[in-house]
Amino acid sequence: MAGAAQYSDERAREIIAAHMGLEGPAMPILHAIQEEFGYVPDAAVRQMAEALNISRAEMHGVVTFYHDFRRAPHGRHTLKICRAESCQSMGAERQARAFLDKLKLDWGGTTPDGALTVEPIYCLGLCAHSPSALYDGEPIGCVDAERLDEIAAEARD
């Protein structure tokens, strides 16, 4: 992701401390860590386990359960393409496959220049405008092959 900060234990500890007043703070902390560093580094998982007084294995279990939390840095831009039924009813699966083939990627893959990661997503709630996608947090309805190509080109700039 663009603008992600370099990891530091000190910054991770600050983020954790800021959330310790919450009931069940693990998820808000994980979101904040990923927001700051672009992913959830192993070192942050260690810090969290210590702060929350749970084992590292348990903390690792939480991080890896959720699709959203990344264990390694991603491409500078992220495109999430919906694969759910509504989008499939409008040909999303075929369209996404062709797009991935063109980029020589599989789901979850990142272009070799590190510009774009393409992930599957299961429903954006934009089902009256299928197929839909989310590009760096911006929702896109009725996405077609042309728009996908534009995004791939934009990501490289």
Next chain:
Amino acid sequence: MAKLYIPLDMAAVAMGADKLAAAVAQEAAARGEKIEIVRNGSRGMLWLEPLIEVETPAGRVGYGPAKVKDVASLFDAGFLAGGAHRLSIGIVDEHPWMKKQNRVTFVRCGVIDPLSVAEYEAHDGFKGLKRAFEVGPAAVVEEVTKSGLRGRGGAGFPTGIKWKTVADCPPGQKYVVVNADEGDSGTFADRMIMEGDPLSLIEGMLICGYAVGASKGYVYLRSEYPIVAKVFQSAIEKALEAGWLGANIKGSGFDFDVELRIGAGAYVCGEETSLLESLEGKRGIVRAKPPLPAHVGLFGKPTVINNVLSMATIPMIMEKGAKHYADLGVGRSRGTMPLQIAGNVKYGGLFETDFGIPLGTVVNEIAGGTRSGRPVRAVQVGGPLGAYVPVSLFDLPIDYEAFAAKDSLIGHGGLVVFDDTVDMSWMARFGMEFCAIESCGKCTPCRLGSTRGVETIDKIRSGQDIDANIDLLKDLCHTMKFGSLCALGGFAPYPVESALRHFPEDFRKPALEAAE
């Protein structure tokens, strides 16, 4: 000064509403026109988004779908005074799509500024809560029970009974939790109400907290809804400022706080016990029931957990009384259902109507058939765990029991329409694949069954021992249905079995092709 409405709704934004609003503001400035743009929720006519509405003495006139390139011509046509333009749909409230509905839960959605407490109050907001304060907690539970409201999340459990269970627990820390993890494909009603009328959800939570004796509410929202997160968070802040949240609300002596929490892409967290685990900061692993969350819920405390729509309907029930709501609907399905019409349809959107309307009427008349113009072949009702309904069953009324009698479900009210190009064995395979991806892994039927399901359907699709493998698949579905801990594994067989039952030819394509 002309008053305009351009939705902040995620679907409208996905079709360019933000750029449109900026372009309208710029054009108005360039022409020296004074305008005010309110970012409202969507009216639910999603095929018209972005829909610009202009306030006129005759009512609000709509223009949509409007693009940035249309802005200059809209001004030229005098749209600020409701002038004629090829995008005009006339008075929005008079539009047939709106006229045919009975808006109860969505009565304010798209009408008011979602972040104005004053407008919310001017449109009957907080009247339900005020009445709750007058009648007292026990009478509130009684009223909700009498209304016949059933959980809109999918299971259809009577809301009042859930509340009574929590209210009857000894006093102490209790919680109100709202399930806003709306993960079903083809559903967006929770998203729309939280973007278009977030204060109704807050009011519903307040009434619930007051009725059961809870002082803290959590809303667990899926991460796929970034605009909801922004809108709802500011709604919480506005309600706090106005004294509708916090300590001693409006001098009632009742304290209540609402906190928004964001999920992280796990579909299973829409299951209530998995959601509670996730709120507690754990893996979203389903809990065995009993104990029910009403007895042992969040952090082990008695917890009411309701879907967004159920909770957002509560204020109206308290305001107008149980009877008003219970008089709508059919059989044991009382009130209204906000249907979400999606997929391959000409007119997609949100359509709130009394229970009992036939499925075919919704698909053919309201949705106008397919967007592709091809014949409808199947409708998946109730999300990825819902059955595929064939055209031959289009006389089925939207009613929990009628659907159950046909091995189908209404779920959260999402309808995804497919045309005749759909390959039902592929959709069945996808259903199993989705279950495999999203299974929490706690129980074996769901964890292993879904993967075996994918493998077995692959064998069928490639023409291997079709009859034997279909029998095996049916057997597997039976095991998942009755052996899974929660609805994910338990309902994943619905799309598969319904595809097998209604579209058997799609599972025999290799055999048919070989015979030709």
